[in-house]
């Protein structure tokens with residue numbers, strides 16, 4: 056059995072299903088397994104297996120209190136026709152690297168990989184722990200997470216979801232994606248404020264014990280779908296193993312051949328999953344941590360000092376515009392030898408002063424990570440170059456990872472086979488992508504989307520096409536000081 060402990064020491068030895076139900080530990084820490092399990096199979100024996108079969112082999116090592124039947128049901132319910140390809144996460148070779156396309160799910164961004172299974176993991180967890188309350192997911196979003204969570208939880212029995220997004224603070228397409236979402240148990244509310252206001256409001260509601268009690272009497276409990284939930288991290292390990300198996304199958308690498316992985320990073324969840332795959336036994340050499348102009352992580356890997364006291368830059372890769380990467384706490388914890396006291400001290404320093412410094416042995420532990428960053432001009436050039444050479448089109452987030460990888464390779468001459476995590480469909484960021492390739496992107500969103508279809512010679516994904524005609528169902532707005540009352544009412548509409 057694997058048990059889970061808080062990275063801050065305040066909660067110990069809970070089961071996987073309990074950790075998934077809780078999300079965040081009560082001391083503010085994140086849950087980590089008491090050891091990182093090793094593969095109990097040879098990777099080469101996974102050749103020929105489907106995504107779903109590989110998902111089971113990997114996830115069973117972490118979710119040890121789920122039965123085989125339960126886990127297989129969760130996997131089957133998640134990775135089905137919601138994805139537009141049976142491969143679930145296909146891999147495409149272009150100009151010296153392998154792009155692992157994580158955007159074939161319902162909302163055409165990589166958050167679908169975890170958020171399509173989390174609701175299933177959560178409802179099974181509720182059953183296992185005799186929780187009969189309805190679980191209401193409360194999320195603040197700057198764009199991608201909100202829609203992926205709504206799509207994941209839509210019409211899942213025993214759950215509901217309320218998403219707050221900043222009015223005017225998300226792209227037109229992102230807003231349409233949320234406000235047109237179907238499902239009797241979902242709602243999206245525009246708040247009069249920015250993303251931080253939404254996030255702060257949600258955290259306040261989570262911390263409101265009196266409100267929790269009031270809801271408990273109605274048979275409702277709140278939970279979170281943010282990337283700090285271990286139920287999001289574990290499913291993300293799967294596709295790195297899957298990509299390795301694909302490379303083995305096509306003979307691009309031999310048994311135990313090492314690969315590098317480059318990941319466009321924001322909250323540090325996706326790249327941490329790649330690192331955990333390595334710790335489990337996947338032959339991975341370097342983890343290339345790619346940042347945009349908000350390069351806190353690059354500076355951290357260079358100096359050992361994490362310093363969020365800097366200007367926040369708005370970029371064309373908004374899902375990476377982050378100054379506090381929550382999942383880095385898990386790496387800090389591992390690098391200290393799972394010393395919760397040491398980790399708590401550093402996190403306390405972060406919240407008090409906005410910075411902390413790790414010891415030299417901790418820094419040494421992290422030497423598998425190579426930090427890099429690319430500014431807007433560099434990213435646009437990479438997107439255009441790749442298109443000019445191959446016709447393959449990538450989005451702005453993937454562009455960051457591709458540019459940083461190219462610079463890494465030129466600098467180090469390390470030419471190992473490399474997988475680049477491709478985290479969003481270019482159609483999700485059409486304006487920036489078409490602008491980068493053609494030098495101009497005038498016109499409304501849907502005109503630009505049609506232009507992208509022409510130049511990339513691909514068809515517009517359904518998820519985008521349908522937005523033109525779908526009915527807008529969620530029109531509620533609220534003041535930032537009135538979120539609790541909004542939640543109270545929303546729980547009645549969606550129950």
Ligand SMILES: *Cc1c(COP(=O)(O)O)cnc(C)c1O
Nearest residue numbers: 321322323324325374452478479
């Ligand atoms: C969320 C997101 C990222 C960042 O992933 P993290 O796990 O937060 O590091 C990168 N690209 C896209 C498109 C995203 O939606």
